[in-house]
Amino acid sequence: MDGNVLVIGAGVAGMKASLLLAGAGRRVYLLEKTSIIGGRIIRCEDVYPGMECATCMLSPMQQEVLRNDLVDVITLGEILSLEGSRGDFRAKVRRRASSVDPSACIGCAECWNACPVETGNTFEENLATRKAISIPCAGALPNVPWIDRNICARWRNGEDCTLCADACVFDAVDFTMEDETMELEISHVVVATGFDTPPGDIFEKFRWGSSAGVFTAPEFERYFSSNGPTSGELLTKDGREPGSAAIVVHPLGTGGNPAIATMYSLKFIHYLEKKLPEVKPVVFLDASYSPDPVADRHHGAWEHVNARVVRYTSAPSVSDDDGTLHIECGTADGPFECRAELLVLGTVMRPPDDTVELAEILGIPTNGDGFFEKADPLSSTALTPVPGILLAGCAGGPVDVPNAVIGASAAAGRVLADSGESA
Ligand code: SF4
Ligand code: SF4
Numbered sequence: 001m002d003g004n005v006l007v008i009g010a011g012v013a014g015m016k017a018s019l020l021l022a023g024a025g026r027r028v029y030l031l032e033k034t035s036i037i038g039g040r041i042i043r044c045e046d047v048y049p050g051m052e053c054a055t056c057m058l059s060p061m062q063q064e065v066l067r068n069d070l071v072d073v074i075t076l077g078e079i080l081s082l083e084g085s086r087g088d089f090r091a092k093v094r095r096r097a098s099s100v101d102p103s104a105c106i107g108c109a110e111c112w113n114a115c116p117v118e119t120g121n122t123f124e125e126n127l128a129t130r131k132a133i134s135i136p137c138a139g140a141l142p143n144v145p146w147i148d149r150n151i152c153a154r155w156r157n158g159e160d161c162t163l164c165a166d167a168c169v170f171d172a173v174d175f176t177m178e179d180e181t182m183e184l185e186i187s188h189v190v191v192a193t194g195f196d197t198p199p200g201d202i203f204e205k206f207r208w209g210s211s212a213g214v215f216t217a218p219e220f221e222r223y224f225s226s227n228g229p230t231s232g233e234l235l236t237k238d239g240r241e242p243g244s245a246a247i248v249v250h251p252l253g254t255g256g257n258p259a260i261a262t263m264y265s266l267k268f269i270h271y272l273e274k275k276l277p278e279v280k281p282v283v284f285l286d287a288s289y290s291p292d293p294v295a296d297r298h299h300g301a302w303e304h305v306n307a308r309v310v311r312y313t314s315a316p317s318v319s320d321d322d323g324t325l326h327i328e329c330g331t332a333d334g335p336f337e338c339r340a341e342l343l344v345l346g347t348v349m350r351p352p353d354d355t356v357e358l359a360e361i362l363g364i365p366t367n368g369d370g371f372f373e374k375a376d377p378l379s380s381t382a383l384t385p386v387p388g389i390l391l392a393g394c395a396g397g398p399v400d401v402p403n404a405v406i407g408a409s410a411a412a413g414r415v416l417a418d419s420g421e422s423a
Contacts (some may be wrong), residue, residue, distance in 0.1 A: 003187030004090050011039020012194035013408040014394025015065050020412035022070035031077040036140040039194050045225040047401050048267040054405050059190050062141045062334055090323040091184045097177040098394025099147035104172035107143035114167035119151050124218045128229040133164045138227045180352045188415045195349035195394040203345050212238035217347040224271050234275045242342035245281040248316050249346035260398040265346040267308045287311035359418040371397045382411035
């Protein structure tokens with residue numbers, strides 16, 4: 001049982017599993033729905049808990065994946081069907097047309113500078129715009145743009161626009177490119193589809209969307225990032241430098257365990273310490289939250305943070321007093337209130353929107369939180385109830401980066417163990 005392997009998702013877990021399997025001589029098809037590899041971590045400046053530079057950690061891995069002859073990276077890809085069983089799966093996958101020849105493109109940016117069509121950039125949490133032909137951010141890998149035909153004037157309006165092609169002296173823009181469907185014979189599938197975060201509008205009651213000082217966690221990641229919309233300058237959305245800050249951790253809209261959100265708020269304290277060292281943030285944590293073993297591992301970290309921790313017994317309410325946020329809550333010691341010019345909303349992880357659809361295609365179940373179900377929910381094993389389909393990273397539920405890498409190694413190890421090899 002030493003066949004090819006399909007890895008779905010090119011985040012840190014998918015890349016790690018792919019490299020381990022390729023290192024053992026397996027051909028890997030690494031399927032990624034976006035135009036770039038790296039997953040959500042490349043949106044971050046630093047990686048929690050070690051606060052390593054995300055680019056320094058991921059860039060060598062991304063380069064290795066793109067250079068590895070045994071890893072076929074299929075960006076703008078999706079799985080259409082899966083048939084068969086362990087050792088003898090057949091997957092049908094589609095690569096959407098990028099309209100740019102990657103072998104001719106040098107990533108010079110002339111095409112998107114020439115493009116007149118602009119839309120919100122979801123990679124930047126819509127805090128910046130992108131063109132109809134674009135890469136998501138500076139330093140994206142592969143550094144090759146693609147044309148979003150949903151908004152491009154040629155496909156959307158039937159216009160004879162050729163501005164991007166005219167600007168490209170390398171003739172890399174190809175309007176005739178078509179979607180490609182491939183039939184893959186594989187022995188195993190590794191699902192490494194990662195996580196998403198709740199949409200900002202569920203935080204409206206905390207004045208997200210109406211106050212310039214309120215950020216969701218992913219927005220704050222991009223504002224802090226040196227390749228983000230403010231080149232890493234921490235400002236409110238109306239351009240003010242905040243002199244005070246607060247972090248509210250609330251498991252809104254999920255019903256899930258806020259352990260990861262609580263840990264995640266530690267990262268924001270470190271971020272604030274780096275960029276606004278004179279600011280001591282107030283951190284609002286749910287007093288009823290019982291740390292689980294994951295959070296326990298980091299329990300000591302709270303003792304030395306440069307922050308005031310407030311454990312609320314009634315959820316905080318936020319009002320806006322002419323640009324300054326007024327935050328109130330109940331605590332075991334009575335009411336508490338403070339003012340802040342910057343508020344970060346700690347968030348939980350949720351499964352990506354297409355998880356249910358993918359579960360149906362793969363024939364594997366999801367659990368109560370909407371992530372893919374593990375064969376043994378109490379174990380960290382990569383197994384699903386379907387032999388030959390394995391989970392890595394956050395596919396089976398929220399984990400931090402070190403555990404995502406461990407899960408990827410476990411999944412690769414399981415694939416190789418099925419044929420008596422070792423990773
Ligand atoms: S498609 Fe052409 S113009 Fe655009 S980045 Fe590539 S080489 Fe540059
Ligand atoms: S054809 Fe025109 S609208 Fe479409 S991507 Fe190129 S420049 Fe933009």
